Amino acid sequence: MARPTRAELDLSALRHNAALAQSLASKSKLVAVVKANGYGHGAVDVARALEPQVPALAVACIEEALTLRDAGITAPILLLEGFFTPDEIDLAAEHEFWLMVENDFHLHSLEASTPAKPLRVWLKVDSGMHRLGVAPAQARDFHQRLSACAAVDANITLCTHFACADDVNSTRTTEQLAEFDRACNGLPGPRSAANSPGVIAWPDSHRDWIRPGFMLYGSSPMVHPHPNADSLRPVMTLKSAVIGLRTVPVGETAGYGDTWRAERPSTLATVCIGYGDGYPRTATNGTPVLVKGQRALLAGRVSMDMITVDVTDIPGVALGDEVILWGQGLPLAEVAPHCSTIGYELTTRMPARTPRMVIVG
Numbered sequence: 001m002a003r004p005t006r007a008e009l010d011l012s013a014l015r016h017n018a019a020l021a022q023s024l025a026s027k028s029k030l031v032a033v034v035k036a037n038g039y040g041h042g043a044v045d046v047a048r049a050l051e052p053q054v055p056a057l058a059v060a061c062i063e064e065a066l067t068l069r070d071a072g073i074t075a076p077i078l079l080l081e082g083f084f085t086p087d088e089i090d091l092a093a094e095h096e097f098w099l100m101v102e103n104d105f106h107l108h109s110l111e112a113s114t115p116a117k118p119l120r121v122w123l124k125v126d127s128g129m130h131r132l133g134v135a136p137a138q139a140r141d142f143h144q145r146l147s148a149c150a151a152v153d154a155n156i157t158l159c160t161h162f163a164c165a166d167d168v169n170s171t172r173t174t175e176q177l178a179e180f181d182r183a184c185n186g187l188p189g190p191r192s193a194a195n196s197p198g199v200i201a202w203p204d205s206h207r208d209w210i211r212p213g214f215m216l217y218g219s220s221p222m223v224h225p226h227p228n229a230d231s232l233r234p235v236m237t238l239k240s241a242v243i244g245l246r247t248v249p250v251g252e253t254a255g256y257g258d259t260w261r262a263e264r265p266s267t268l269a270t271v272c273i274g275y276g277d278g279y280p281r282t283a284t285n286g287t288p289v290l291v292k293g294q295r296a297l298l299a300g301r302v303s304m305d306m307i308t309v310d311v312t313d314i315p316g317v318a319l320g321d322e323v324i325l326w327g328q329g330l331p332l333a334e335v336a337p338h339c340s341t342i343g344y345e346l347t348t349r350m351p352a353r354t355p356r357m358v359i360v361g
């Protein structure tokens with residue numbers, strides 16, 4: 001007998017989503033973003049499943065990349081935030097990690113380094129998101145100095161990142177691409193711009209390398225429904241079960257703080273999942289869940305280990321019945337707005353306490 005709370009991972013869905021991303025950008029190469037423990041799905045499982053299908057992976061930092069190498073992953077791994085201390089350069093050369101170069105510190109450290117072999121670098125240009133990257137006016141100078149740097153492989157990829165590509169009505173993506181193209185005009189080397197929204201909705205952004213993350217895990221990153229995202233399949237299904245049942249008369253409340261009150265005689269199911277298991281406390285009354293495959297609504301505040309659900313309209317609910325919090329049959333994109341967040345955060349916050357179970361190899 002084990003606590004039934006678990007995150008089931010469908011790795012065939014992951015491979016399907018990667019194939020979809022590749023088919024949308026058929027001329028581009030794909031670097032699969034598996035940072036933050038594969039957006040909470042388990043980076044090693046995700047990388048193992050994708051490695052035969054993609055030429056490269058990306059993580060945020062060298063610690064995440066080393067975890068993958070320790071697990072036997074051999075694909076090149078791009079470090080999206082570059083390096084934080086110069087001693088990471090030698091380690092990166094040794095392990096075939098590709099470095100994002102985004103500032104003076106990165107450039108000067110590479111110029112002062114003598115790694116065993118030249119490193120592949122991606123030069124990040126800040127085309128308008130103003131988070132990381134060199135200013136467009138600096139791109140040419142950075143490119144020249146990197147090209148002349150003995151520590152750097154001659155094949156330098158030029159890259160940028162979008163702020164608003166999830167919104168097809170925004171003009172920002174076209175503006176950012178134009179800024180990127182102006183900054184890189186005439187410079188040699190591959191180009192990369194598209195994150196998941198870029199892959200789905202902005203074909204002009206596909207260029208030589210696409211960098212999808214979130215879409216690989218099977219949810220749409222778009223603000224509005226988009227046909228190219230319709231056939232994504234969820235990789236994570238968060239499941240638990242009913243461990244308590246009671247009926248309450250009109251006027252009774254449920255959970256901490258009495259935030260839900262029965263407006264009719266109601267049947268409440270207690271489900272053993274809470275914010276300690278990655279189900280967010282920000283989920284409000286009325287957040288949808290599936291009980292026995294049928295829709296029910298969250299009733300009352302999320303506790304650390306439990307929630308209560310109004311199952312009055314579902315006949316015959318019994319102890320042990322399966323509950324789905326998101327995933328198959330209940331899109332993450334539908335749940336996230338009830339929790340004042342986005343799907344990215346919901347899966348990425350999955351704690352170690354919740355067992356991850358690979359259900360399809």
Ligand SMILES: Cc1ncc(COP(=O)(O)O)c(C=O)c1O
Nearest residue numbers: 033080161195196211212213214
């Ligand atoms: C530089 C960079 N490229 C690609 C991605 C992947 O983005 P997404 O998960 O929206 O596909 C990220 C994610 O934050 C990123 O920082």
